[in-house]
Amino acid sequence: MRGVIDDRTATGDAEVATAAARAGADVVRAKYGGHLARMDKGGGDFATDADVEAEEAIVGVIRAARPADALLGEEGGQRGAAGTERRWLVDPLCGTLNYAVGHMLVAVNVALRGGPAAVADPFTHEVFSTDGRTAWLRHEGADTPLVPTSATRLVDVNLDPPFPGAPAFRATDLLAHPTFVARFRPRVVSTTLALAWVAAGRRAAYVTDGGDLSENVHFAAGIALCRAAGCVVTGIDGRPVGRGARGLVAAADAATHEVLMSVIRSGG
Structure with a gap:
């Protein structure tokens, strides 16, 4: 946990x-535009050989540096003892569909649980990091x-199914709400790279439905970045992420967060 990790560690x-994320990014960049083998996951979801190879590159870096640590990967699942305190959460290619159709909006996510x-x-060779x-x-x-700001007024919204909050909350309803339309401009990049952009001031906020995302391989790294940068991070129900919250609202500042929560509370 964060409170028991000293500064040097x-x-x-x-x-x-950072090194692991870069290793994964090298694979993703090298395989871009070439033939991709697809592995069906069901429900319209799939992985490619780029996902698998990037995860193996990431695992190699972590294993070499922290051989005793456990790891949960999007493609390879659990490695090491599931109950260990130190567990790495890895999403080797967030935005697989973007990538597979030739769009460069993807992210490589690596997080140590709680740290x-x-x-x-x-494709930009940028790495967003936090200790x-x-x-x-x-x-x-x-x-x-990283300095978050709401100046862009751009709010990224995850519109991918499933929609566990429906009918009480649907992201599509959020986009049509008069308060939202008056204050913000929606964006949909379909990758959690958008969470890093909130921390960096390129997005005013990010909103997604879902369950507890604190240890989700897609979201853990972006949540850690936003928290460390000083963003306001809660579930769509206003509860702290990691304490039974549903979904995610990551906002550059308290005022932006409050406006978004008021829209969500009103039914979108």
């Missing part, structure tokens, strides 16, 4: 997360602090 874990994390953009206390962008050898 946290810094080291952040570097491991450091990294999100890599394979669990502060957050920064590493690009071309320089580290820049």
Whole structure:
């Protein structure tokens, strides 16, 4: 947990997360535009050989640096003892459908449960990282602090099914609400790269339905970034993420969060 990791360990874990995310991003970038073998997961979901190979590259970095740690991967599942305190959460290619049809909006997510994390953009070579206390962008050898702001007024919304909050909450209803329309401009990138953009000030907020996402491989790294950058992060029900909250509202500031919560509470 964050409270029992000393500064040196946290810094080291952040570097491991960054190196692992970069290793995955290298694979994703190298395989882009080529033939992709698809593995059906059911319900319209699928993985590609790029997902699998990127995860193996990430696992290789983590195994070399932290051989005793457990790991949960989107493609490979649980590795190591499931009950261990130190567990890495890995989504090697968030935005597989984007990637498979030739769009570059994807992310590589690596997070240590309750601590450091990294999100890599394979095509800009940017890596958004946190040691669990502060957050920064590493690009071309320089580290820049992440500073969230709602100035863009852009709110990214996850519209992918399933919709467990329906009929009380539907993201599509949110987009048509007069208050939302008056204050924000919606965006849908269909990858949790958008969460890193909230932490970096490129998005005012991100909203998704769902269950408890705190240890979800798709969301854990982005949540860690947003928290460390000082964003307001709750479920769509207003409860703290990780304490039974449903879904996710990550906002650059309290005012933006309150407006979004008022729209959600009113039924979208």
